[in-house]
Amino acid sequence: MNICVFLSAADLDERYTRPAREFAELLGKGGHTLVWGGSDVGLMKVVADGVERAGGRLVGVSVEFLQAKARPQADEMVVAKDLAERKALLLGKSDAIVIMVGGTGTLDEATEILELKKHGLTDKPVVLLNTEGFYDGLKQQFQRMDEEGFLPVPLTDLVFFADDGVAALAYLEESAGVQ
Template identity: 85%
Template sequence: MNICVFLSAADLDERYTRPARDFAELVGKGGHTLVWGGSESGLMKVVADGVRDTGGRLVGVSVDFLSAVARADADEMVVARDLAERKALLLAKSDAVVIMVGGTGTLDEATEILELKKHGKHAKPVVLLNTAGFYDGLKAQFRRMEAEGFLPLPLTDLVFFAEDGVSALAYLEESSGVR
């Protein structure tokens, strides 16, 4: 399975790096391919290292203005001309999506992927990996949107909230029919 992971390129502390590495190792050991932003820094590097070190493949999609920090040893690296093309390529190259901790870029990617799913533009499973409760507030907001009629389908049809990498990957494998 090609698993797209949206996450930060920032260097973060052990609260975030350890769970990211753990998830990445599950992806690699499971024989899956990481599809990610291609960066060789921060959590993006942590996840790519974890997948590579456990036998998984790396498919990066960088963007022109960040190509200088793209990972040189990726199995495949595409450089998009802008962020919109990058998001489209990441989605096209993936069978499933995991949203990990990140800033405004990650939030932008997450909301676009969910909006496309809401409108039936893809049916790929989407997991929001809620490491250290990072997305508790967003989860509450989504529940409010659902309760007040802002979502035209059940929240559970849009996104699965996982508290750890094991449950995230199990959901993806079950949803995709991959074991």
């Protein structure tokens, strides 16, 4: 399965890098392909390194203004002209989406995929990996949106909240019918 992972390119502490490495190892050992923003820095590098070490493939989609930070040894690397094209390419190359810890760029990517799902423009499974409770506030906000009628489909049809990589990958494999 080609799994797009939206995540930070920031250098983060062990609270976030350890679970990221563990998830990356699960992806690689499971024979999955990582589709990611292509950067060879920060948490993006941690995950790419882990997937590669565990035998998985790497498909990066960088963007022109970040091309200097792109991972040179990816199995495939595409350079988009802008962020909108990058997001479209990432989604087009993936079968499923995992949203890991990140900043405004990650949040932008997350809300775009959820908006597409809300309107029935994609049926790809989406997991929000809530490492160290990072997305507790966002989860609460989404639940409020659901309860108060702001979402035309149930929240559970849009996104699965996973506390760890094992639960995230199990959900994706179940959704895809992988045994």
